[in-house]
Amino acid sequence: MSAPPNPLSDGDIDTSNVRPAYEASLVFGATEAELEAALGWTRTQIETVGQSVSGASTHAHFELMYRKPRYAEFVLDAVRRHDASTLGIVGLACKTAPRVADALACHARFQHLTNRSARYSTEVTGERVVIIERRFGPASLGSVLLSDYAILVARQLLTTLSREPPPVLGARSRRACMPEAERERFEAFLGASITVGADAAALELDASFLSTPTAVADPELEAYFCGVLERVPPAPSPEARLIEDVRAAIRSRLVDGTPTLAQVARSLAIGTRTLQRRLVAHDTTFAAVLDSTRCRLAEAHLADSSLSLAEVAWLLGYVEQASFYRAFRRWHATTPEGWRRSATARS
Structure with a gap:
């Protein structure tokens, strides 16, 4: 999979991927209010199935936690929650899947459905198999920290997959250097040494591990899940997804009146400032989206001759019919009655 045009955008990562690190950060010095202010993440968002966050926010998360005490303990706690x-x-x-090799192939095939901030590939060279992570976006501190985390998570997931620790031969880090105490903790978890200064983060395993059966291999379930994944439609662009939400x-x-930015942000489980910032990043504002939404709905409601103009105004959230008239003239340079007559004549 090639890097997307905007590789660190809204909707990069399913919150199921993020939740372990979110929960661990609350144990190691962060608060929910701090995470919402710094990242735009809320507990409701993280716990809601189908929600997602941006790759940039995950980089910022690890930079935030790196500045706190006990960073290495935070990382390993998050890893073990996976x-x-x-x-x-x-x-x-x-x-x-039947074997570890099949599981890795499955992940490579469908990974983009839950995480589009990096690409993972598997290479077999002689007696070694190397799982390589190539992270999109600039090589910021958060980016290289996340690469280390991803390699540790890979080891954790392979352990749960086969119910036995994988035979790790070594690991590579993109970081130029790593504090000794941190390196010791990570190497103890991996059971192998870490080489720093690599172009890409990687986990090296004994190739014989590929033939290891998975703990709950089930051909019928595998076929079912892969069939479901095959039918998942391509993800909409981040702009389309956010604005449509x-x-x-x-x-x-609208039936309760003109909604506010704060009300809509709460319903989407997003911080108010975060929603405002994301809309600006997509070259729009909440007021503009509200206005265009009302315009579209007005056209649809006026096409229904059974609705009076007063009812259309109420359905659009206008307390006074005169406000609806002024807005409609701005949208179409005509009155609602004139637009309705023209639409009827065209049909």
Whole structure:
């Protein structure tokens, strides 16, 4: 898979992938309020199935935790919280594959459905198999820290997959240097040494591990899960996904009056400032999305001759019909009655 045009955008990573590190950070010095302010993450968002976060926010998360005491302990606590479920349905498909080699192939095939901030590949060279991570975006501190984390998580997932520690021969880090105490903890977990200064993070294993059966191999379940994954449609662009989510939240609230940015942000489990910032990043504002949503709905409602103009105004959240008239003139340079007559004549 090639790098997407905007490799660190909204919706890069399913929150199931992020939750272990989120929970661990609350144990090692962060607070929910701090994470929301710094990253835009809320507990509701992290715990809701189908939600996602940006790759950039995960980099910022690790930079935040790196500045706190006991960083290495935080990382290993987060790593140990991972199992197949943290990869969503992709993890379940991998878990039911016959052998480790099949599970790795399954992950390579479907990984983009839950994580588009990096690409993982497997290379077999002689008696070694190397799992390589190539992370998209600039090589910031958070990026290289996450690469180390991803390699440790790979070792954890392979352990849960086969229910025995994989034969790790070595690991590579993109970091130019690593504090000795941190290196000792990570090497103890891996059971092998770490080489720093690599172009890409990697985990090296004995190639014989590829033939290891998975602990819960089930051909029927594997076929089912892979069939489901095959039918998953391509992810919409981050812009389309965010703005359509905002439009849907606006539509659901219009009958109670004009919705506010804060109300819509709460319904999407996003911080108010974060939603505002993301909309600006997509060259729009909440007011603009609200206005265009009302315009689209007005056209649809006016096409229904059974609705009076007063009812259309109410469905659009206008307390006064005069406000609806002024807005409609701005949208179409005509009155709602004039637009309805023209639409009827065209049909």
